[in-house]
């Protein structure tokens with residue numbers, strides 16, 4: 096348990112470190128690609144801006160016309176304003192109008208988009224126009240808005256171009272700082288482009304390394320889980336083996352102790368003079384020797400199966416007849432230890448089976464049904480012949496098997512963990528033996544059970 100937890104904790108720790116390392120690497124890569132994209136589009140924007148020089152006015156023709164039209168009416172309105180508050184409100188309206196008009200009616204975005212497309216570059220971007228200075232030109236120039244960092248109407252003009260980005264963001268690039276002068280206004284503004292799809296652009300660039308990184312993480316996790324599972328399985332088997340050795344010692348010692356005591360009894364003069372007592376003791380020795388022999392044979396046989404193929408000596412037999420014989424001898428053998436109810440609808444079906452192994456299979460299931468019962472055992476044995484196989488269902492009213500134990504009862508050495516194991520003696524080999532025999536016949540065996548209610552074992556053999 097301690098070893099298991101140490102391995103698990105170390106594994107999780109190593110895994111966490113690996114994820115952190117990968118995240119750092121990916122973040123660095125992301126930043127590099129981000130910068131690369133920024134520089135690429137910055138220089139593309141610069142080129143586009145330079146190529147526009149001669150025809151710059153064209154891209155702002157529509158908006159200039161619109162603003163001229165708007166400011167013409169505005170002049171009259173402004174002369175009628177007397178109140179300061181009213182003037183401030185009007186300035187705010189003017190600013191909004193200019194901002195909307197510039198953002199929606201310019202053709203620079205279209206030009207840039209085409210330019211980028213011609214250069215095989217990404218041409219889906221958003222633009223942002225930020226007014227830095229807005230004046231209404233009348234006899235007294237009215238400054239509607241002026242950015243505190245604005246450096247003069249003419250000097251700011253288009254000079255630094257693409258050197259800046261919006262609020263230090265690498266996704267927006269300053270393309271140009273135009274200056275538009277109409278009949279009644281002068282406006283300076285910054286035109287930015289913003290690659291909103293930059294995340295997917297970066298992802299595209301990083302896809303190979305991201306894919307490799309995820310793939311390597313998945314592989315490492317799979318290897319870890321596989322190794323961990325093997326380790327757990329090894330530990331489980333080693334625990335099962337230890338249990339088996341304890342159980343085997345216990346199982347073998349009981350008949351041996353009885354035989355030893357019986358032998359000692361026979362040494363007593365008084366006993367030797369009573370013939371009936373000699374006979375009883377001899378019978379006891381005989382019975383215990385047979386039991387001991389059966390146990391040793393089962394262990395030897397199972398260890399032999401590990402090394403050689405399972406050899407069956409099959410014969411075609413009337414299955415109902417065989418079942419009757421097996422159940423009758425079980426009943427006699429255990430001195431009517433249980434109520435056994437039989438119900439067969441085999442319809443004279445004949446199956447190819449190895450009689451010796453098949454008898455052991457049914458006997459093991461019957462003796463378990465008697466053994467794992469804490470009341471008077473009631474066992475029902477049903478047999479049906481289907482289209483391709485015969486099925487034999489053995490139900491009991493015993494202690495039942497929990498869901499988690501049901502998954503393992505057919506494993507070698509497995510004994511259910513719930514309940515008092517020592518109360519029911521065994522080696523954990525009976526059902527393993529049953530499963531081996533059923534599968535060697537091309538069939539299988541399954542269990543369904545409810546703790547406290549009983550169990551049903553179903554054996555299917557093809558015919």
Ligand code: ADP
Nearest residue numbers: 463464467495504510511521522523524525526
């Ligand atoms: P063993 O009986 O020697 O322990 P088996 O392989 O025959 O080994 O059975 C494995 C385990 O399955 C048993 O330890 C027992 O807990 C459980 N089991 C088997 N048959 C029954 C049954 N009919 N009712 C309840 N539990 C059973």
